Amino acid sequence: MGGQSSKKTDLKYSAELNSYEAACKLDPELQSFDLILQTRTNRVINTLAVGVEVRTVSFDSLKEVTACLLEMNQEVVKIILGCKKDIWKTQEIFELVEEYFENSLQTLDFCTALEKCLKKARDSQLIIHVALQQFEDEDGVEGKKYLKTLEELKNFKDAGDPFTDEFFQILKAVYTQQVLMLEKLQLRKNKLDKKLKSVKTWRKVSCIIFAAAFAAVLICSVVAAVVAAPPVASALAAATSIPVGSMGKWFDSLWKNYEVALKGQKDIISSMQAGTYIAIKDLDTIRVLVDRLEIEIESLFNAADFALRGEEAVKFGIEEIKKKLGMFMQSIEDLGEHADKCSRDIRRARTVVLQRIIKPPNN
Numbered sequence: 001m002g003g004q005s006s007k008k009t010d011l012k013y014s015a016e017l018n019s020y021e022a023a024c025k026l027d028p029e030l031q032s033f034d035l036i037l038q039t040r041t042n043r044v045i046n047t048l049a050v051g052v053e054v055r056t057v058s059f060d061s062l063k064e065v066t067a068c069l070l071e072m073n074q075e076v077v078k079i080i081l082g083c084k085k086d087i088w089k090t091q092e093i094f095e096l097v098e099e100y101f102e103n104s105l106q107t108l109d110f111c112t113a114l115e116k117c118l119k120k121a122r123d124s125q126l127i128i129h130v131a132l133q134q135f136e137d138e139d140g141v142e143g144k145k146y147l148k149t150l151e152e153l154k155n156f157k158d159a160g161d162p163f164t165d166e167f168f169q170i171l172k173a174v175y176t177q178q179v180l181m182l183e184k185l186q187l188r189k190n191k192l193d194k195k196l197k198s199v200k201t202w203r204k205v206s207c208i209i210f211a212a213a214f215a216a217v218l219i220c221s222v223v224a225a226v227v228a229a230p231p232v233a234s235a236l237a238a239a240t241s242i243p244v245g246s247m248g249k250w251f252d253s254l255w256k257n258y259e260v261a262l263k264g265q266k267d268i269i270s271s272m273q274a275g276t277y278i279a280i281k282d283l284d285t286i287r288v289l290v291d292r293l294e295i296e297i298e299s300l301f302n303a304a305d306f307a308l309r310g311e312e313a314v315k316f317g318i319e320e321i322k323k324k325l326g327m328f329m330q331s332i333e334d335l336g337e338h339a340d341k342c343s344r345d346i347r348r349a350r351t352v353v354l355q356r357i358i359k360p361p362n363n
Helices: 007-012 014-026 028-050 059-081 091-138 147-159 165-197 199-228 232-239 245-307 311-358
Strands: none
Touching: 014 028, 091 147, 091 165, 091 245, 091 311, 147 245, 147 311, 165 245, 245 311
């Protein structure tokens, strides 16, 4: 390329041409492209030079020019088609963001359902406290036969398990959604990582387009100049008057904007990944705490069942309930705290993702 331009041209586009030459040294594919480009450009200009002395451009010369430009265009097209397509489309990102926010809302709905279950568990706790108080009032009083104690224990049994089958179905559904979301986000992140790694490819495309355009403008300028004035020097001088150098800068700016856009998308994906991962961990902990509370509720039910067998069994059943009540109350407290934490984490993560979307990416 450099051998086909005048010293004036070299000075005018020195930055772009130096950048192109440096890229050629580092990339074998660019070297091959540049060799083809130089060969075809030399061939065309030599063909044009033949017609200089007769002050005309032959039909064969024009055919040579046309063929060369078409061949160069095809080389550029082949390189570009070898790169990934639709690099500016972000519909997948939008869909992932929409799905993320929808999943987070459903998880918040689950937290609401969990609070309702906890309210029922606390109501059952109050019933047990009333039963214990009734036992203290009735114990040792002749003729009472623990009637009110047994009535409250029966109310506790009738209240049933606060965690219904519907609750566990909701938990399973939101957990599955979050896991699938994390997988989708990881796949998208992998794609973005690959695109960011391919920045050399896109810079190479920019170099190729600039070099091909430079050669094409040079050839066309020579054609126009030969028709108007015979000397080759005049033709080459005419070529330097066309502002090709700005094209290289434009492509470089385009590539940088693309890289910034990719990094912005990656920031959003990373934020959603972090929020989803935290949500999954919160749901894991909630499931463990619910299972623990379920075991303790079942144990209390068994103690109440035993106490309801009759007057002689009441004292033993109440003693068992007293032993287990502390752990039952602590489990309710732990689960309630983690339900609040899960809700806060989800809202905080939603806010972070929104900030990433609103905040313009930095160069």
